[in-house]
Amino acid sequence: xxxxxxxxxxxxxxxxxxxxxxxxxxxxxxxxxxxxxxxxxxxxxxxxxxxxxxxxxxxxxxxxxxxxxxxxxxxxxxxxxxxxxxxxxxxxxxxxxxxxxxxxxxxxxxxxxxxxxxxxxxxxxxxxxxxxxxxxxxxxxxxxxxxxxxxxxxxxxxxxxxxxxxxxxxxxxxxxxxxxxxxxxxxxxxxxxxxxxxxxxxxxxxxxxxxxxxxxxxxxxxxxxxxxxxxxxxxxxxxxxxxxxxxxxxxxxxxxxxxxxxxxxxxxxxxxx
Amino acid sequence: xxxxxxxxxxxxxxxxxxxxxxxxxxxxxxxxxxxxxxxxxxxxxxxxxxxxxxxxxxxxxxxxxxxxxxxxxxxxxxxxxxxxxxxxxxxxxxxxxxxxxxxxxxxxxxxxxxxxxxxxxxxxxxxxxxxxxxxxxxxxxxxxxxxxxxxxxxxxxxxxxxxxxxxxxxxxxxxxxxxxxxxxxxxxxxxxxxxxxxxxxxxxxxxxxxxxxxxxxxxxxxxxxxxxxxxxxxxxxxxxxxxxxxxxxxxxxxxxxxxxxxxxxxxxxxxxxxxxxxxxxxxxxxxxxxxxxxxxxxxxxxxxxxxxxxxxxxxxxxxxxxxxxxxxxxxxxxxxxxxxxxxxxxxxxxxxxxxxxxxxxxxxxxxxxxxxxxxxxxxxxxxxxxxxxxxxxxxxxxxxxxxxxxxxxx
Numbered sequence: 155x156x157x158x159x160x161x162x163x164x165x166x167x168x169x170x171x172x173x174x175x176x177x178x179x180x181x182x183x184x185x186x187x188x189x190x191x192x193x194x195x196x197x198x199x200x201x202x203x204x205x206x207x208x209x210x211x212x213x214x215x216x217x218x219x220x221x222x223x224x225x226x227x228x229x230x231x232x233x234x235x236x237x238x239x240x241x242x243x244x245x246x247x248x249x250x251x252x253x254x255x256x257x258x259x260x261x262x263x264x265x266x267x268x269x270x271x272x273x274x275x276x277x278x279x280x281x282x283x284x285x286x287x288x289x290x291x292x293x294x295x296x297x298x299x300x301x302x303x304x305x306x307x308x309x310x311x312x313x314x315x316x317x318x319x320x321x322x323x324x325x326x327x328x329x330x331x332x333x334x335x336x337x338x339x340x341x342x343x344x345x346x347x348x349x350x351x352x353x354x355x356x357x358x359x360x361x362x363x364x365x366x367x368x369x370x371x372x373x374x375x376x377x378x379x380x381x382x383x384x385x386x387x388x389x390x391x392x393x394x395x396x397x398x399x400x401x402x403x404x405x406x407x408x409x410x411x412x413x414x415x416x417x418x419x420x421x422x423x424x425x426x427x
Numbered sequence: 428x429x430x431x432x433x434x435x436x437x438x439x440x441x442x443x444x445x446x447x448x449x450x451x452x453x454x455x456x457x458x459x460x461x462x463x464x465x466x467x468x469x470x471x472x473x474x475x476x477x478x479x480x481x482x483x484x485x486x487x488x489x490x491x492x493x494x495x496x497x498x499x500x501x502x503x504x505x506x507x508x509x510x511x512x513x514x515x516x517x518x519x520x521x522x523x524x525x526x527x528x529x530x531x532x533x534x535x536x537x538x539x540x541x542x543x544x545x546x547x548x549x550x551x552x553x554x555x556x557x558x559x560x561x562x563x564x565x566x567x568x569x570x571x572x573x574x575x576x577x578x579x580x581x582x583x584x585x586x587x588x589x590x591x592x593x594x595x596x597x598x599x600x601x602x603x604x605x606x607x608x609x610x611x612x613x614x615x616x617x618x619x620x621x622x623x624x625x626x627x628x629x630x631x632x633x634x635x636x637x638x639x640x641x642x643x644x645x646x647x648x649x650x651x652x653x654x655x656x657x658x659x660x661x662x663x664x665x666x667x668x669x670x671x672x673x674x675x676x677x678x679x680x681x682x683x684x685x686x687x688x689x690x691x692x693x694x695x696x697x698x699x700x701x702x703x704x705x706x707x708x709x710x711x712x713x714x715x716x717x718x719x720x721x722x723x724x725x726x727x728x729x730x731x732x733x734x735x736x737x738x739x740x741x742x743x744x745x746x747x748x749x750x751x752x753x754x755x756x757x758x759x760x761x762x763x764x765x766x767x768x769x770x771x772x773x774x775x776x777x778x779x780x781x782x783x784x785x786x787x788x789x790x791x792x793x794x795x796x797x798x799x800x801x802x803x804x805x806x807x808x809x810x811x812x813x814x815x816x817x818x819x820x821x822x823x824x825x826x827x828x829x830x831x832x833x834x835x836x837x
Contacts, residue, residue: 177507177608222786246477254787264785275630281562282544283553301547302470302540304480305558311630311782317480317540320471342469343540408784411709412630420786 214290214388215417216350216365218376219399220265222423224383227253227263230332234378235267237333238351242326246316248348249375254423262423267375268293268314268348269408269416276306276315285345291417292350300344307345311412315347333374350386351375364388366395444823451816458809461802465537472802479778479797483807484538489621489770491530491814492565493643494763496651498524498572499607499614506607515671515829516679518579520655522827525572526814527654528565533810557620557627564617571610574599579825618644625777632709633717634777638697645693649686650766652679653739657759660752662822670828680755684743687762691736713780723776726768735765 235241235249254264270293277285277293284299285306307315321342329335337353340346351373358364358371365371366387376384387394396419399405405419464472475482501520504513536542548562580586581596622643625634656679663670671679701710718724739758742748749755779795799807821827 177503177611252790254785254790256787262787264787264790266784275628278555279558279628280553281556281558282547282551283556284547284551299544299547299551300541301544303538303558304540305556305624307477307480308778309628309630311628312784313478313781316477317470319473319475320469345540406786408786409630409782412782414630422786 213390214359214365215390216270216291216355216386217389217396217400217417217419218267218270218350218373219385219396219403219405219419219421221383221385221399221403221421222262222264223421223425224381225263225265225423226381226383227251228380229263230378230380231265231375231384233328233332234374235348237326237328237331238336238374239349240326240329240335240337240339241316242322242324242328246318246322246346248314248316248346256423258424260424265375266312266314266408267373267418268350269312269414269418270350272415272417273413275309275311275412275414279305279309281305290355292352292355293347294349294352295346297340297344297346302343302345304345311414312408312416315345317345318342332378336374364394448816448819451812451819454808454812455816456809456812457805458807458812461805461809462537464802465806466542470538470540472800474798474800474803476795476797478781478795479775481538481774481778482797483799483803484534485774486767486771487807487810488531488534488538489774490650490767491527491534491810492618492621493527493647493650493766493770494654495524495527495531495572496614496618496644496647497655498527498575498651499568499610499618500648500651501655502575502603502607503611506603507611512675512678515675516655516659518827519659520651521572521575522579522821522825523655523658523818524651525569525576526817527651528569528572530810530814531565532569533813534806537806557623561617561620561624564613564620568610568613568617571606571613575603575606575610579827582826583824615644618647621647622773625773628777630782631713631777632707632782633713633780634773635709636697636701638693639773642690642693642697645686645690646766646769649683649690650763652683652686653759653762656680656683657756657763658818659828660756660759662828664752676755677749680743680749680759683759683762684740684749687736687740687743691732691740694732694736709782712783713776716780717776721776721779723772723779727772730768731765731772735761735768739765 229251232247232249232251236244236247239248241248249265249267251263251265253261255261270287270291272287272291274285274287274293277287281303282299282301284296284301285293287293302317304315304317307317318340319342322339326335336351337349354371354373355365358368361371363371364387366376366385369377372386376386385395385399387396389396389400391397400419403421405421407416407419473482497520501513501517504510505517536545539545548559549566553559578596578600581592586592619640622640625631626636626639629635656676659670660676701707702714714724739761742754742758748758775797779797781795
């Protein structure tokens with residue numbers, strides 16, 4: 155009798171516990187059914203995948219090469235980017251550059267555009283699908299869809315994305331010396347980043363130009379480089395500058411261990427002896 | 428006990444009540460000014476940056492939702508598992524949950540760069556994003572909370588002039604088990620997904636682990652029950668009467684205590700397996716930098732583990748201490764504090780020690796620091812003021828506790 159009483163006064167009786175287990179199990183089954191049926195990834199992918207026109211086709215895949223041994227640190231690529239993509243604020247540079255030193259003590263200049271990862275962490279996390287990897291590999295943004303939650307900034311391990319904290323109304327000091335604005339400025343409250351100058355690529359292909367070879371179809375930073383430290387082009391075309399770059403030089407990508415599969419390849423700054 | 432025993436004359440009690448309402452209103456008004464600043468000038472008025480894009484408001488958002496977890500837990504216990512003796516607290520839990528979720532939504536609306544596009548996640552779907560799933564769950568669950576809360580509202584004398592409303596309220600109340608099931612499902616999803624927001628980011632070693640979602644939901648249950656119970660006990664002390672039975676108070680304390688224990692167990696193994704017994708380069712590198720440049724190691728051990736975990740667990744589970752109301756209230760408040768500090772620590776630790784991607788040795792230390800500005804703090808205080816004001820008025824004028832109902836029925 156006393157035993158029974160002791161049991162009753164415990165927090166949850168055996169019956170309670172069984173009921174809880176049963177109901178939790180049922181809830182799990184329901185969740186499973188819902189997520190495997192109408193809410194399955196396959197079923198929703200069609201709705202979720204943003205459909206955008208533009209010259210996206212699987213025949214091309216755009217990659218960039220940056221030879222840190224060739225780079226002289228002139229920053230022309232940084233400024234050309236700011237002029238072309240109309241980024242007046244130095245804090246918001248899409249293509250950043252800074253003095254660096256290797257472990258061995260060799261000084262070099264590090265520059266970094268968006269790496270346009272194939273497995274881009276920023277793309278997966280966007281709650282509104284305002285950014286995606288195009289079939290040609292470019293990670294594109296829709297400024298009209300972005301809600302400015304900045305989850306993509308949190309997810310990107312390379313510090314690539316920039317948020318418009320204020321209305322960008324100042325004059326662009328890099329124009330016209332380093333180029334003219336080829337795209338519209340972005341409004342306050344949305345995220346932006348390097349686009350591989352996608353507007354040049356798309357328009358260039360329409361005009362029958364070859365991105366990476368013809369300047370009008372090549373990213374501004376690549377064109378601006380006075381020592382050809384940057385190469386660009388279609389990795390599916392063996393004759394493209396980037397294919398030759400990768401063939402001739404020993405390259406690496408930033409933090410391969412993240413599994414992000416970046417499309418920007420670097421050559422180590424130490425000149426081979 | 429004497430501390431809370433306000434055996435003051437009625438007139439003085441009224442004066443204290445109005446002083447309190449004035450304080451909460453002042454907090455809310457301060458927040459309105461902050462919100463105006465944010466809407467007019469944009470997020471440049473915050474201390475946030477591209478390197479630390481989330482801060483105080485995300486912490487408030489995450490902890491308000493965690494503190495609202497008492498609603499789904501107790502609704503499930505009462506309406507689904509039919510453990511009737513928890514019923515007297517169910518309404519209070521739903522009310523606290525409603526306030527938590529609305530607070531979170533205000534904080535989120537301030538935090539996004541384009542509040543005019545708050546509806547985008549509902550129209551433009553990206554099912555790969557945990558944040559998309561969270562948005563949907565939070566919106567749907569807030570609707571559930573409103574439906575659970577409406578019967579309480581319709582039972583007030585004000586709505587008696589429209590009898591069909593009370594009837595509608597009765598129907599809604601009859602459907603409580605259904606809402607409890609939906610609420611349980613939605614909460615199991617998003618309370619964990621909030622942890623997954625960080626846990627799935629493979630590029631940030633300090634966050635990338637499967638324990639985060641589980642720790643988030645378990646700590647939310649502990650925090651949610653604690654929040655509901657401590658508020659209920661404060662109401663009881665101020666009214667100088669028991670609003671819930673002593674037995675229920677013990678049961679809830681133990682429930683919070685055991686949940687806290689489960690949370691601590693997970694946290695122990697999370698710490699042991701990610702930093703003590705192992706040496707993953709990314710994690711080790713980030714932790715070393717955190718230790719060198721921030722106080723997060725200290726706040727983790729002292730505020731999260733010892734003050735927010737071990738001490739309240741002992742008080743809530745050791746019978747002689749549990750019998751002391753004042754100790755229990757302190758313990759519950761400590762749990763709330765610990766969970767809130769945890770949300771801050773998780774958010775900020777991953778951001779202020781960003782991954783090193785430069786192939787050199789100098790560029791690895793691009794500054795990443797954050798301190799909230801006055802505008803951010805004002806909005807934070809304003810949202811807190813909203814919750815406190817709404818809770819105080821709700822408890823005073825709505826039949827939240829069963830003792831109210833008995834009073835109004837007789």
